[in-house]
Every structure is written in C-alpha cells, then in structure tokens.
Amino acid sequence: MSQTAFISHPSCLLHDMGHDHPESPDRIHAIQDAMIQSGLANFVQKLPSHKVSIDLLKQTHTPRHVERIQQHAPIKGQYLNIDEDTRMNHGSFDAALYAAGSGMVALDGIFDHKFSNAFCAIRPPGHHAEKDKSMGFCLFNNIAVAATYAQQQYKLTRIAIVDFDVHHGNGTEDIVKNDPAILFLSSYQYPFYPYAIPEKASANCLHYPLPAGTDSDTFRQCYSQRVLPELRAFNPQLILISAGFDGHRSDPLADWNLVDNDYSWLTKQLIEIADNCCEGRIVSFLEGGYSLTALSSGATAHIRALMRI
Ligand SMILES: [Zn+2]
Numbered sequence: 001m002s003q004t005a006f007i008s009h010p011s012c013l014l015h016d017m018g019h020d021h022p023e024s025p026d027r028i029h030a031i032q033d034a035m036i037q038s039g040l041a042n043f044v045q046k047l048p049s050h051k052v053s054i055d056l057l058k059q060t061h062t063p064r065h066v067e068r069i070q071q072h073a074p075i076k077g078q079y080l081n082i083d084e085d086t087r088m089n090h091g092s093f094d095a096a097l098y099a100a101g102s103g104m105v106a107l108d109g110i111f112d113h114k115f116s117n118a119f120c121a122i123r124p125p126g127h128h129a130e131k132d133k134s135m136g137f138c139l140f141n142n143i144a145v146a147a148t149y150a151q152q153q154y155k156l157t158r159i160a161i162v163d164f165d166v167h168h169g170n171g172t173e174d175i176v177k178n179d180p181a182i183l184f185l186s187s188y189q190y191p192f193y194p195y196a197i198p199e200k201a202s203a204n205c206l207h208y209p210l211p212a213g214t215d216s217d218t219f220r221q222c223y224s225q226r227v228l229p230e231l232r233a234f235n236p237q238l239i240l241i242s243a244g245f246d247g248h249r250s251d252p253l254a255d256w257n258l259v260d261n262d263y264s265w266l267t268k269q270l271i272e273i274a275d276n277c278c279e280g281r282i283v284s285f286l287e288g289g290y291s292l293t294a295l296s297s298g299a300t301a302h303i304r305a306l307m308r309i
Pocket of ligand 1: 165166167244246287288289
C-alpha cells in the first residue's frame with residue numbers, strides 16, 4: 001500500500017473564473033494527466049475530498065466572511081467579482097468547501113495510519129485568503145483550515161507550515177499570527193504581489209524574501225541555511241506545505257528561475273525532517289503554478305519525492 005495519498009474532488013473543476021484566467025480547471029487536469037503518464041497514479045492512494053463543515057470554516061475565518069461568500073455565491077451563468085483577479089461562478093462555493101475539506105481527509109488518513117503523507121490537488125487555492133477577506137484567486141484558506149482541524153481534532157501543539165509558493169502567504173500569516181502552536185515559514189519573491197508585508201511580523205511568522213531572478217542556488221541556500229534550521233528547531237508534530245509551483249522558470253506570472261529538481265530537493269529535505277520529528281507526517285496543498293507544463297512537471301517531482309521513489 002502506498003504511503004502517499006492523492007486527494008482531489010471533481011467539484012474543484014467546476015470553479016471557473018472565466019476564459020483566459022490563469023487559475024483554471026485545466027491546472028488539475030494537467031497534474032492528473034502527468035500522474036497517469038508518469039505511472040505515479042498507480043502507486044498513490046486516490047481519495048475524494050469531503051466538504052469542510054461550515055463550523056470549522058467559521059473557526060478559521062470570521063463567521064462574517066464565511067456567510068458573505070456563502071450568501072453571495074452566484075447562480076449559473078453569473079459571476080461575482082471579489083477583487084480584480086478573483087471571481088466566483090456557480091461552482092465556486094462547493095469547490096471551495098471541497099478544497100478546504102481536503103486537509104481533514106488527509107489528516108484523518110495519516111492519524112489512522114493509512115498513509116504517512118498526502119498531496120491535495122485542489123482549487124481554489126488558499127494561501128492569500130485572510131481571516132476576513134478573499135483575494136488573489138483564493139476564497140478560503142485551505143491550509144489554515146487544516147491547521148485548525150489538527151489542533152482541535154488531534155490536539156497538536158507544534159504545527160509547521162512551509163510555504164514555497166513564489167508569492168507571500170499573506171492570508172495564512174493573517175490567520176496564524178500570534179499562535180505559538182504554529183510556525184509559519186514563507187519564502188517569496190519580493191517586492192511582488194500581494195505587496196502587503198507586515199511592518200512587524202509576529203514571532204511565529206518568518207519571512208524569506210528573495211529577489212526576482214532567484215535561481216536554484218539562491219533558493220536552496222536560503223532553505224539550507226535559514227528556513228530548514230528553524231523548522232528543525234521547532235520540532236514539529238506535523239508539517240503542512242503550501243505547494244505553489246509558480247517559482248518555476250517557465251511560469252508566466254512570476255520571475256524566479258526554479259526547475260523541477262528544486263521541488264524534489266526541497267520535498268526530500270522536508271521528508272527527512274518529518275521523519276525525524278513526526279513519523280513522516282506531511283500534508284501538501286496545491287497553491288499556485290500557472291504554466292500547465294511547469295505545474296505538472298513540478299507537482300509530479302514534488303509528489304514523486306513524497307512517495308520516496
Ligand atoms: Zn503564487
């Protein structure tokens with residue numbers, strides 16, 4: 001039996017922000033196709049996500065925010081504009097519930113010893129969604145919901161969140177700041193979207209801004225010398241990953257020059273730490289990545305490393 005679960009849901013394909021939007025349903029298709037073509041699909045445990053409960057969402061976000069998204073979900077044929085690049089269609093609310101529920105399915109399987117790690121191929125992504133605000137292609141913060149669930153259901157007191165998306169995880173930081181049970185480590189291109197780095201970060205949120213043009217050497221040095229030592233010292237009981245592949249050199253939205261091998265290198269480092277600290281427990285969530293080719297090759301490199309093959 002595989003030690004890695006691949007969690008997704010058909011509803012995540014029905015969230016559509018319009019023709020030409022880079023955060024498209026094709027992103028999930030591209031990853032699934034690459035999993036089949038590479039043969040990896042035969043060796044993961046494929047599981048459907050479940051809808052998150054509205055109660056858990058309201059413990060992660062403000063109740064006001066959850067109700068606003070729920071009440072304003074549009075009917076078929078209409079769109080609701082949340083900000084200049086974030087929209088909802090009739091499928092978005094359900095997609096967001098299944099995306100936010102994927103971490104619960106992953107954690108239940110891990111703590112039931114059915115597998116040791118999981119990749120959640122879900123959308124909309126989540127790491128820009130703040131406590132009281134959707135933005136940047138994100139409606140609810142999937143990884144923060146998973147952290148809340150891990151605290152409540154499994155009583156974890158040391159949860160690490162590693163965010164290697166090219167954009168800063170402002171939403172995750174907004175939700176987990178000042179929570180000593182969570183360590184948030186985010187590397188990102190700077191200056192760059194969302195242009196909202198807090199003047200004074202809280203002690204549990206560590207920032208690793210790297211310039212445009214960042215390549216494999218700079219990225220790996222940053223992780224080897226700065227990020228991973230902090231992670232080891234925290235001795236986490238669980239590692240959650242915001243896995244964005246928009247730092248890839250082929251990505252059309254950002255300006256880093258990472259390659260597939262950087263994603264497998266970093267994943268192997270995280271596995272080694274998880275093996276030493278927490279019996280290999282890792283849950284990874286799809287965030288960005290907008291070149292379908294680079295997304296599928298980067299994500300399969302990441303998943304292959306999770307599978308240890
Ligand atoms: Zn991103």
